[in-house]
Amino acid sequence: MQTLIVDHPLVAHKLTALRDARTDSPTFRRLADELVTLLAYEATRDVQVTDVTVDTPLAPAQGVRLARPVPLVVPILRAGLGMLDGMTRLLPTAEVGFLGMIRDESTLKAQTYATRLPEDLSGRQCYVLDPMLATGGTLAAAIEFLFGRGARDVTAICLLAAPEGIAYLDEAFRGGERPIRVVTAALDERLNENGYIVPGLGDAGDRLYGVV
Numbered sequence: 602m603q604t605l606i607v608d609h610p611l612v613a614h615k616l617t618a619l620r621d622a623r624t625d626s627p628t629f630r631r632l633a634d635e636l637v638t639l640l641a642y643e644a645t646r647d648v649q650v651t652d653v654t655v656d657t658p659l660a661p662a663q664g665v666r667l668a669r670p671v672p673l674v675v676p677i678l679r680a681g682l683g684m685l686d687g688m689t690r691l692l693p694t695a696e697v698g699f700l701g702m703i704r705d706e707s708t709l710k711a712q713t714y715a716t717r718l719p720e721d722l723s724g725r726q727c728y729v730l731d732p733m734l735a736t737g738g739t740l741a742a743a744i745e746f747l748f749g750r751g752a753r754d755v756t757a758i759c760l761l762a763a764p765e766g767i768a769y770l771d772e773a774f775r776g777g778e779r780p781i782r783v784v785t786a787a788l789d790e791r792l793n794e795n796g797y798i799v800p801g802l803g804d805a806g807d808r809l810y811g812v813v
């Protein structure tokens with residue numbers, strides 16, 4: 602598994618504001634949206650393209666366009682929805698599938714409550730969106746699901762990651778044939794006793810959409 606921590610002053614600036622407990626929901630949503638677009642620029646570095654020729658007003662020019670099948674973007678509900686617009690702004694022709702997953706707060710195990718994706722993902726590049734990579738259980742289950750439907754590779758875009766979650770994914774998919782990448786704005790210190798990332802930003806879903 603490949604992990605990329607995007608080292609950029611704009612990313613650091615926006616992430617700092619996002620972490621701040623005084624940041625209200627509307628501002629949190631805007632910052633999450635802006636951060637994703639910056640992370641997506643790096644995350645899509647390996648997106649498949651095909652060569653094309655276009656005619657400029659002066660002469661033919663060699664270029665590329667996104668290859669088919671187009672990438673599939675998969676936000677993990679609920680919190681991942683806050684990253685969808687920022688991603689599709691950069692990849693407007695991508696298709697979007699949905700996974701609804703919730704972590705049981707006492708066992709920290711992920712449960713899937715909704716799936717709405719193409720049955721056949723053969724040859725598809727998938728971009729999973731979830732702001733928080735904590736124990737890694739949610740993301741591991743999402744990646745298993747996508748590979749189970751034939752995805753060619755999976756790139757996860759997370760705003761924050763914990764070392765425990767990265768280690769868990771690395772172990773879970775060690776020796777696998779299909780590539781996995783995690784792109785994040787920061788690798789934090791650790792998880793606390795409740796499985797929350799420290800210093801983190803709290804509960805991403807609650808900060809985006811309110812406490813349920």
Ligand SMILES: O=P(O)(O)OC[C@H]1O[C@H](OP(=O)(O)OP(=O)(O)O)[C@H](O)[C@@H]1O
Pocket residue numbers: 677678679680681702703704705709711731732733734735736737738739740766796804805806807
């Ligand atoms: O790495 P893990 O330990 O599995 O935890 C991370 C998951 O927990 C959060 O979702 P949550 O279960 O709070 O659901 P929500 O998005 O509906 O708030 C977060 O958005 C991830 O999906």
Ligand SMILES: O=c1cc[nH]c(=O)[nH]1
Pocket residue numbers: 680733735796797798799801802803804805806
């Ligand atoms: O720190 C964390 C861990 C899991 N989910 C969150 O929203 N935040």
Ligand SMILES: [Mg+2]
Pocket residue numbers: 680804805806807
């Ligand atoms: Mg939550």
